Amino acid sequence: MPTTKIIIFKHKAKKNKEAPLYLRVIKNRKIKYVSLSAYILPKYWDEGGEKVKPNHPSALRFNSYLAEKTRLALDSILESETDDPAAPYPPLKYSVLGSSPVDFFTYAYAFIKQYEDKGKIGTYRRFKAVLTKLETYIGEKKLEFSQLNLKFLKGYESNMRTKLKNKTNTVASNFKAIRRIVNEAIKDGVLPIKRDPFQNFKLTWEDSKRIYLTEEELASLENLDLVKDSSKYHHRNMYVFACYAGGIRISDLIQLRWANFNGTHIILNTQKTGSTVSIKLPAKALSILKLYQTKASKKEDYVFPFLDKSIDIKDPVKLHLAIASITTYTNTELKELELPAKIHKHLHFHTSRHTWATRALRKGMRIEYVSKLMGHNSIRTTQVYAKIVNADLDKAMDVFDETPEPPAEPTQKKKASS
Numbered sequence: 192m193p194t195t196k197i198i199i200f201k202h203k204a205k206k207n208k209e210a211p212l213y214l215r216v217i218k219n220r221k222i223k224y225v226s227l228s229a230y231i232l233p234k235y236w237d238e239g240g241e242k243v244k245p246n247h248p249s250a251l252r253f254n255s256y257l258a259e260k261t262r263l264a265l266d267s268i269l270e271s272e273t274d275d276p277a278a279p280y281p282p283l284k285y286s287v288l289g290s291s292p293v294d295f296f297t298y299a300y301a302f303i304k305q306y307e308d309k310g311k312i313g314t315y316r317r318f319k320a321v322l323t324k325l326e327t328y329i330g331e332k333k334l335e336f337s338q339l340n341l342k343f344l345k346g347y348e349s350n351m352r353t354k355l356k357n358k359t360n361t362v363a364s365n366f367k368a369i370r371r372i373v374n375e376a377i378k379d380g381v382l383p384i385k386r387d388p389f390q391n392f393k394l395t396w397e398d399s400k401r402i403y404l405t406e407e408e409l410a411s412l413e414n415l416d417l418v419k420d421s422s423k424y425h426h427r428n429m430y431v432f433a434c435y436a437g438g439i440r441i442s443d444l445i446q447l448r449w450a451n452f453n454g455t456h457i458i459l460n461t462q463k464t465g466s467t468v469s470i471k472l473p474a475k476a477l478s479i480l481k482l483y484q485t486k487a488s489k490k491e492d493y494v495f496p497f498l499d500k501s502i503d504i505k506d507p508v509k510l511h512l513a514i515a516s517i518t519t520y521t522n523t524e525l526k527e528l529e530l531p532a533k534i535h536k537h538l539h540f541h542t543s544r545h546t547w548a549t550r551a552l553r554k555g556m557r558i559e560y561v562s563k564l565m566g567h568n569s570i571r572t573t574q575v576y577a578k579i580v581n582a583d584l585d586k587a588m589d590v591f592d593e594t595p596e597p598p599a600e601p602t603q604k605k606k607a608s609s
Contacts, residue, residue, distance in 0.1 A: 193216055193217060193218035193265065194216070194217045195214055195215065195216050195217075195261055195264060195265060196214075196215045196241060197212055197213070197214055197215075197227070197241040197242075197257055197261065198212070198213050198214075198215050198224075198238075199211070199212055199213075199231070199233060199236045199238065200212075200213055200300065200301075200304070201233055202300075202319075203300055203332075204233075205230065208232055208233075209230035209231055209232055210230065210231065210232075210233055210236075211226060211227075211228075211229070211230050211297075212227045212229045212230070212231060212236075212257070213225060213226055213227060213301055213304075214227055214260065214261060214264055215308075216264060222305045222308060222309075223301075223379075224301035224302070224304055224305070225264060225301070226297050226301060227257065227260050229253070229256065229257065231243060231247070231253070235247040235250075241257075242254045242257065243257075294333055294334065294335060294336075295334040295335065295336050295338075295339055295372075295376075296322065296326065296332055296333060296334055298336075298372070298376055298381060299318075299322055299372045300319075300322065302372055302375055302376075303315055303318040303319060303322070303372075306318065307507075310507035311507075312507050312508055312510075312511035313511060316511075317368065318368055318372075321365050321368040321369065324365065325347070325365075325369070328347055328350055336376065336381070336382050336386070337386075339373070339388050340386075340388050341388055341391055341392055343388065344366070344388055344389070344392045345392070348362055348366070351365065358397075359395055359396065359397045360396055360397055360399060362395075363394045363395060363396050366389075366392075366394050367394060370389045370394070373387060373388065373389060374387075398575075401545045401549075401575065401576070402536050402537060402538075402542045402545060403542055403545035403546040403548075403549045403550075404434070404534065404536070404542065404546045406550070408532070408533075408534050408536075409431070409434055409546060411532045411533055411534065412427060412430070412431065412528065412532045412534065413431050413475075415427065415528065415531055415532055422520070422524060423524050423527070423528065425495060425496060425497070426520075426521045426524045426525060427525075427528060428479050428482065428495075429441075429444055429495050429497075429521070429540075430521075430525060430540060430543050431475070431479065431543075432444070432476050432479045432480075433540070433543035433544065433547065434543045434546045434547050434550070435472070435473050435475045435476040435479075435547070436457060436470055436472055436473075436476040436547075437457075437468065437470040437547060437564040437565060438543060438544035438545070438546070438547035438548055438564075438565055439457070439459075439470070439544075440461065440462070440463060440541075440544065441514075441517075441518050441521065441540045441541075442462045442463065442514050442518070443459055443461055443462055444494075444495060445493075445495065445497050445498050445514055445517055445518075446462070446493070446498065446504075446514075447459065447493065447494045447495065448490065448491060448492060448493055448494065449484065449488050449489065449490050449491075449492055449494060450490035450491065451494075452480065452494070455471060455472065456469050456470060456471050456472065457469070457470045457472060458470075461566040463566070464566050464567075464568055466566045466568070468563070468564060468566050470564055480494065483495065483496075497517045497521075498513060498514075498517065499513070518540065521540050522539040522540055525538045525539060525540060526538055526539070544565070545576070547565075548561055548565060548573070548576040549576055549580055551564075552576055552577060552580045553580055558570065558573055558574070558576075558577055561573055561576065
């Protein structure tokens with residue numbers, strides 16, 4: 192049975208501070224948002240009761256309107272279930288408002304709200320940044336789907352490249368997010384597939400350089416004499432641990448608890464992809480854990496001393512902000528270790544992931560295993576590391592083309608004078 196809830200989108204408030212109301216529908220654990228084409232000041236909205244507060248001058252009429260629109264949406268869903276229980280959502284916007292949705296931003300913000308509801312704050316904010324940037328380009332918060340055509344995309348691409356000086360991958364990343372929303376709109380029947388603006392628009396990507404440490408550079412970082420229990424000491428240890436422990440992302444290491452460690456393996460659900468990985472720790476990684484595990488360590492304690500226990504991890508926004516702050520601090524201090532470790536590269540935590548992958552492939556680990564341990568959804572993501580290793584091997588073979596220097600002629604000894 193589908194469930195509904197009326198929600199106010201405060202982040203979409205107009206200049207007069209009135210915010211739009213949306214109907215959230217959950218069916219088969221999938222969430223959809225339907226604009227009710229109604230705006231209200233947040234102070235008049237009762238979130239718990241899902242209704243307009245009595246002190247609103249038109250509370251009775253307003254609440255009657257919302258109840259009717261909610262009923263129409265449920266009737267539409269129930270009607271579709273009668274024909275086919277497994278049927279996807281009917282075109283709810285049409286059912287509720289009697290017209291097809293045409294505003295891109297209204298649909299887009301409703302779509303990305305699902306990421307916020309699921310606690311995927313990083314994904315939600317990335318999409319929101321893309322939409323805000325697009326709104327700045329057109330100068331308003333309204334863009335009809337009919338305007339989103341090939342000419343529009345080319346104009347926006349030109350703006351990003353020339354005026355904003357965005358790099359190729361930044362441009363492609365923005366369009367990838369927009370295309371994701373467009374594809375969802377097509378799937379929902381909001382936009383006819385024949386009017387897909389991306390049919391003749393190709394996204395261009397450049398191979399980004401993966402920075403990784405050599406064995407010598409990693410050893411130099413490991414052997415740095417740092418003040419015990421200093422922040423640099425802990426940041427260095429966490430980085431080196433990742434270089435040996437499957438390249439675990441910093442967001443997962445910050446939240447790593449002793450409950451995730453069984454004495455030989457780290458078992459965790461990765462935050463980014465949700466995949467479960469089990470990583471057998473080599474001796475170096477185990478030795479780092481011994482620096483932190485004491486008799487007083489409890490299963491619920493964090494392994495690395497960064498995340499404050501007072502932070503409510505059930506609040507995805509607070510957790511996201513805390514992890515982002517720790518990540519920034521970590522990267523700042525890793526950069527300060529470049530000079531003493533004699534590393535002439537831009538050192539940041541994600542390079543530990545690249546370092547582990549290239550080391551694993553060089554040591555003969557099969558690429559499928561590397562992909563699994565890194566939590567990649569596709570082996571194609573992992574293949575970039577194989578290209579790096581192959582390029583290094585090709586370069587090593589160049590020694591056979593080097594012209595050897597001719598041997599030095601022996602120096603003749605002078606005869607001793609009689």
